[in-house]
Amino acid sequence: MEHPTQPGDDVAHMRRAVRLAAHGWGTTSPNPVVGCVITGTDGALAGEGFHAYAGGPHAEVVALAQAGERARGGTAYVTLEPCDHTGRTGPCSRALLEAGVARVVVAVADPNPAAAGGAARLRAHGVTVETGLLAEEAERVNAEWLTFVRLGRPHVTWKFAATLDGRSAAEDGTSKWITSPEARADVHRLRAGADAIVAGIGTVLADDPQLTARVPATTPPTGAPQGRKAPLRVVVDSEGRTPQGAKVLDDAAPTLVIVADDAVTGLEADIVRLPRHDPHAVLKELARRDVVSVFLEGGPTLAGAFLAAGLVDRVVAYLAPALLGGGAAALGDAGVRTIAQAHRLTFDDISQIGPDLRLTARPAAPPTPSREQ
Missing domain, CATH: 3.40.430.10 (Dihydrofolate Reductase, subunit A)
Incomplete structure (x- = not known):
């Protein structure tokens, strides 16, 4: 579901995720740059991460490792829809489910049909998924990969x-x-x-x-x-x-x-x-x-x-x-x-x-x- 307006904390956390994603620029090709911020049930920062290099752990996995048990019942802010396929790493959608995250806020849907479907899997398991927050900023930081996949x-x-x-x-x-x-x-x-x-x-x-x-x-x-x-x-x-x-x-x-x-x-x-x-x-x-x-x-x-x-x-x-x-x-x-x-x-x-x-x-x-x- 789309949310054109969001609470201030959501915007701040997603903006932080976008800045984190930018740290992977130039080292993740042919994969996207992705940033992730996780907050606990109290809304406080629990973990964060970004995709640093091709074949390395995805942003969600890095952030979940940092958050530990604080992720259970919390919210994940991700610049790109969590992947739902197994490549050199496992699907991030399942990692979020296993960690017990209750809510996932996504900036940009994944246009790659081979990896898309993470949002649907999360929703099917009762996780609240919201999309479109700071989509323009998230697209800008990931412009190279999105152009490659879309065009x-x-x-x-x-x-x-x-x-x-x-x-x-x-x-x-x-x-x-x-x-x-x-x-x-x-x-x-x-x-x-x-x-x-x-x-x-x-x-x-x-x-x-x-x-x-x-x-x-x-x-x-x-x-x-x-x-x-x-x-x-x-x-x-x-x-x-x-x-x-x-x-x-x-x-x-x-x-x-x-x-x-x-x-x-x-x-x-x-x-x-x-x-x-x-x-x-x-x-x-x-x-x-x-x-x-x-x-x-x-x-x-x-x-x-x-x-x-x-x-x-x-x-x-x-x-x-x-x-x-x-x-x-x-x-x-x-x-x-x-x-x-x-x-x-x-x-x-x-x-x-x-x-x-x-x-x-x-x-x-x-x-x-x-x-x-």
């Missing part, structure tokens, strides 16, 4: 760096460095949270980027794999022109080169052939490889193609306090012929990173399922 393709974040007048390079082609060391460090943090970093051949030829995520080492949770998995590097290179000695082909991380199905190339690399100029086919191939989130760093041409196809879910722009007055624009042809066709966005965050501004936005209109090509 059958990876969630795409397009990142670009530019001057205040929208230039990504000077007239002579130089672009190092438009933004500050602080902004570049922030980019590496975002790269590290993605499953794949995608760039076009133009970027590879112009800048010879390594496309790796260089972030400070952290101690993983107990039982988690040692070290963060390196994102897959993907080069969209229709003619197979990537130089054999390009940094993106080194052994720092795995690399996939996408070549047109009719191209002739002698490139020695992990190559997949797809129809040319087809971002839908690119995402379909990456989804087949369990890539849930894509960090798009291609130049203006590739970015324009993804935008024109309606395949950009988030935009992260780093704007430097500088003006060039000429040079390359950050975005190429995005299918816009008149102002009415502009890709309208909604800002989610505006932050200062060193001397630069980081703007985070998403399409004002919701995405639609990917079409077959």
